[in-house]
Amino acid sequence: MSKNIRFFLIFILGFTAYYFFDTFFFKSIQTFSKNLSHSKAVAHVTAYLITLIPLIITLKILLSKRNILDLLSLNKPIFKGFTLAFTGTLPMLIGYMIHFKAVNKIYFETLFINTLSSAFFEEIIFRAFLIGTIYRFTRLGFLSSALFGSLLFAQVHLYQSQNITELMEIFAITFLGSLFFAWVYFESEYNLWTAIFLHFLMNLYWEIFTVSENVSGNFYGNLYKLVSIVAITVIVIYAKRKNKLPFEITWKNLFIKTREVQS
Structure with missing residues (x-):
C-alpha cells in the first residue's frame, strides 16, 4: 500500500468514525453533561471535546511525531x-x-x-x-x-x-x-x-x-x-x-x- 493511499484511507476512516460518533452520541453526551453541570454551555463544550477524540487519534496516527496543537494550528x-x-x-x-x-x-x-x-x-x-x-x-x-x-x-x-x-x-x-x-x-x-x-x-x-x-x-x-x-x-x-x-x-x-x- 502506497504512502498516499494509506494516508487518505486512515484520514477517511478517522473522519467517518468522528461523523458516526457525532451523529449518534453528541446529543446524548450533551444531555448527560447538562444534567450534571446544569449548564448548556458546559454541556456543549463537553460534547464537542468528547466527540473530537476520533479526529485527535487520527492525526496522531497519521503524524505521530508532531504536536497536536501544531497539527490543529493552535500553536500560533x-x-x-x-x-x-x-x-x-x-x-x-x-x-x-x-x-x-x-x-x-x-x-x-x-x-x-x-x-x-x-x-x-x-x-x-x-x-x-x-x-x-x-x-x-x-x-x-x-x-x-x-x-x-x-x-x-x-x-x-x-x-x-x-x-x-x-x-x-x-x-x-x-x-x-x-x-x-x-x-x-x-x-x-x-x-x-x-x-x-x-x-x-x-x-x-x-x-x-x-x-x-x-x-x-x-x-x-x-x-x-x-x-x-x-x-x-x-x-x-x-x-x-x-x-x-x-x-x-x-x-x-x-x-x-x-x-x-x-x-
Missing part, C-alpha cells in the same frame, strides 16, 4: 489572529450599529454556544482537520482540499430554514464562507486563531443585533459582511506584500501542488 499567536479578525470585521460592527437595533435580551449561555464555542470547534473540525490536514500534508491544492469540507460545512447549516430559496442562499453563503475562512487561515501563516476569531466576531455581531433569523440575511446584513470580507482580504494581501512573504494560495496550486508541503 492568539493576539495576532484576534487583531486581524477584529480590524477586518469593524465595518460589519459599525454598519450593524447604524442600521440595526441591539437585541432586547441576551441569553449568555446561548450567545456563548452560537458564537465562541461553535466558532472554535467548527474551525478545528472543518478548517484545521478536514481542509487543513489534506492541504498541508498532501499534494492536493486549495480547491481540491477545501471542496468536501466546505460542502459539508454548508450542509450542516441547512437546519436554519425550511424555505427552498433561503436554503439555497444559506448553502451558497456558508460554502463560500468556508472557502474564505480556509483562505484566511492559510494566508495568515496557518494561524487558525485568525479564522476562529473571524468566525466568532461575525457570529457575535449577527447575534447581538437584530439582523436576521438565519444566515441568509438581508441587504444591509450581507452588505456589511461583504465589506468586512473585502477589508480582511485587503489587509492580508497588504501585509503579505509589505513583509515580502509569498502567497500560500496561487493559481498554480488551486488543484494540485507541484510538491508536497508539510507546514
Whole structure:
C-alpha cells in the first residue's frame, strides 16, 4: 500500500468514525453533561471535546511525531489572529450599529454556544482537520482540499430554514464562507486563531443585533459582511506584500501542488 493511499484511507476512516460518533452520541453526551453541570454551555463544550477524540487519534496516527496543537494550528499567536479578525470585521460592527437595533435580551449561555464555542470547534473540525490536514500534508491544492469540507460545512447549516430559496442562499453563503475562512487561515501563516476569531466576531455581531433569523440575511446584513470580507482580504494581501512573504494560495496550486508541503 502506497504512502498516499494509506494516508487518505486512515484520514477517511478517522473522519467517518468522528461523523458516526457525532451523529449518534453528541446529543446524548450533551444531555448527560447538562444534567450534571446544569449548564448548556458546559454541556456543549463537553460534547464537542468528547466527540473530537476520533479526529485527535487520527492525526496522531497519521503524524505521530508532531504536536497536536501544531497539527490543529493552535500553536500560533492568539493576539495576532484576534487583531486581524477584529480590524477586518469593524465595518460589519459599525454598519450593524447604524442600521440595526441591539437585541432586547441576551441569553449568555446561548450567545456563548452560537458564537465562541461553535466558532472554535467548527474551525478545528472543518478548517484545521478536514481542509487543513489534506492541504498541508498532501499534494492536493486549495480547491481540491477545501471542496468536501466546505460542502459539508454548508450542509450542516441547512437546519436554519425550511424555505427552498433561503436554503439555497444559506448553502451558497456558508460554502463560500468556508472557502474564505480556509483562505484566511492559510494566508495568515496557518494561524487558525485568525479564522476562529473571524468566525466568532461575525457570529457575535449577527447575534447581538437584530439582523436576521438565519444566515441568509438581508441587504444591509450581507452588505456589511461583504465589506468586512473585502477589508480582511485587503489587509492580508497588504501585509503579505509589505513583509515580502509569498502567497500560500496561487493559481498554480488551486488543484494540485507541484510538491508536497508539510507546514
